[in-house]
Amino acid sequence: MNFTLDFKAGMGDSSSMENLEKQLICPICLEIFTKPVVILPCQHNLCRKCANDVYQASNSFWQNRGSTTVSTGGRFRCPSCRHEVILDRHGVYGLQRNLLVENIIDIYKSETNRPLLPKTEQQQLMCDQHEEEKINIYCLTCETPTCSMCKVFGDHKDCDVAPLTVIYKRQKTELSDAIAVLVAGNDRIQALISQMENICRTVKENGRQQMQNISDKFDELFAIIEERKRELIETVGREQDRKLGHVRSLMRRHGDYLEMSIKLVETAIQSMEEPQMAVFLQSAKEVFKKITDTAKASNIEQTEAGFESMDHFIINTENVADMLRGIDFQTGEDREDSSEEASEDLTNSPGQSGESGRL
Numbered sequence: 001m002n003f004t005l006d007f008k009a010g011m012g013d014s015s016s017m018e019n020l021e022k023q024l025i026c027p028i029c030l031e032i033f034t035k036p037v038v039i040l041p042c043q044h045n046l047c048r049k050c051a052n053d054v055y056q057a058s059n060s061f062w063q064n065r066g067s068t069t070v071s072t073g074g075r076f077r078c079p080s081c082r083h084e085v086i087l088d089r090h091g092v093y094g095l096q097r098n099l100l101v102e103n104i105i106d107i108y109k110s111e112t113n114r115p116l117l118p119k120t121e122q123q124q125l126m127c128d129q130h131e132e133e134k135i136n137i138y139c140l141t142c143e144t145p146t147c148s149m150c151k152v153f154g155d156h157k158d159c160d161v162a163p164l165t166v167i168y169k170r171q172k173t174e175l176s177d178a179i180a181v182l183v184a185g186n187d188r189i190q191a192l193i194s195q196m197e198n199i200c201r202t203v204k205e206n207g208r209q210q211m212q213n214i215s216d217k218f219d220e221l222f223a224i225i226e227e228r229k230r231e232l233i234e235t236v237g238r239e240q241d242r243k244l245g246h247v248r249s250l251m252r253r254h255g256d257y258l259e260m261s262i263k264l265v266e267t268a269i270q271s272m273e274e275p276q277m278a279v280f281l282q283s284a285k286e287v288f289k290k291i292t293d294t295a296k297a298s299n300i301e302q303t304e305a306g307f308e309s310m311d312h313f314i315i316n317t318e319n320v321a322d323m324l325r326g327i328d329f330q331t332g333e334d335r336e337d338s339s340e341e342a343s344e345d346l347t348n349s350p351g352q353s354g355e356s357g358r359l
Helices: 015-023 048-065 099-112 148-152 164-272 277-296 318-325 332-348 354-358
Strands: 003-006 037-039 045-047 074-077 084-087 124-127 137-139 144-146 161-163
Touching: 015 099, 037 048, 037 099, 045 048, 048 074, 048 164, 074 164, 137 148, 137 164, 161 164, 164 277
Parallel strands: none
Antiparallel strands: 003 124, 037 045, 074 084, 137 144, 137 161
16 A cells, blocks of 8 residues: 655654654664653663663673673663663663753643654555545554555455554664664674684784693703703714724824834944944844844734724614604593603602501
8 A cells, every 4th residue: 555645744744853853763763762761871862661661681691601790780781872781780770870961852742732753653654546545554464554534445344453553662662672672682693702802812912822831831842852962972072082082092102113113223224234243233233132032022903893882882863863753742541640650650669668668
C-alpha cells in the first residue's frame, strides 16, 4: 500500500525545534528521553530504562564469565561512543540524573504543546485509496499499515488487524530490546578481543622467557665444552712440550758428540801428516786412545719408534654429538622420570649412615 503525507504546520515544526528534538533522541529507543535521564561518564545521555536494559544484558555476560575485574555492579559500553561504563553495586541507579536535559525536555513540551512522539507519528499518513482516512490500524496478515475503511470495505476486510499504536509500541519495544542485545553482544566481542590481546601479550612474554631459558641452557653447555676443550688442549700441549724437550736434549748431546768427533778427526789428520816417525808414534798413541774413547761414547740414547705419535690423544665425540643433536623439550613423563632418578641417586649416594637414611 502507498501512503501520502499530510504535514501539518505548527510551532513545533520550525527548523530550530526540529534540531533541538534531534538532540533529545535516545540512541537506544530512538524516542525523546524519558525521565529520569541519566548522564554517563562520557557525558552522553540515555533513558534510565534503556540504560538499565543495556546494563542487564551486559551484566549477565560478566557474571557468566566469572570476571574478577569488578567485584560488584557491572559494566556496559555507551551506544554513542563505545566508552566503557563501570557501575557500582547500585547499578544504573548509581548514575547521575541530567537535570539540565530534563528541564530542556519540559520546556520543549510546553513550547511545542504536542505529545513527544517520533516524527513518523507526527506526520499524518493518509490512505491512498481513501484520501480522507488516516492510517490508524495495522494488518497482521499483510504486515502493513492501513485505514479502517480498507478493513471494512477494502483489500483487508478478510485480514486480521490490530491498532496501529499497539503494534507501534510492540515493535518499538522489540527494536529497543534488539538494540540492547546488539550492544551487549558488542560488549562481549570487545571483551573477547581484549582478552585475546592479553593472551597475545602473555604468549609473547612466555615465549621470550622460554627462548631466554633455552639460550641460557645452551650457553652453559658452550661454557662446559669450552672449558673441557681448554683442558684437553693443555694436556696435549704439555705432552708436546715434554716430547720436544726430550728430543731437543738428545739433539744437543748428539751435537756435542759430533763437534768433538770432528775435532778429533782434524787432530788425527794432522798426526798423519807428521814426517818424523818418532814424533808420529808418540802422538798416534794418544790419538788412538781418544778415538777409542769417542767410539765408546757414540751409543747415545735415541728416541723410540713412534715417539712422535700423538694418536693416544684422539677422542671420539660421536656419542656426544648424537646426544647434543637429540636435545629436545621434556614431556611430563620425562620430568617425572628425571625426578625419580634424582631421588634414587640421593638415596643410594655413598656416605649416608643408617640413621640418616632412616631420617
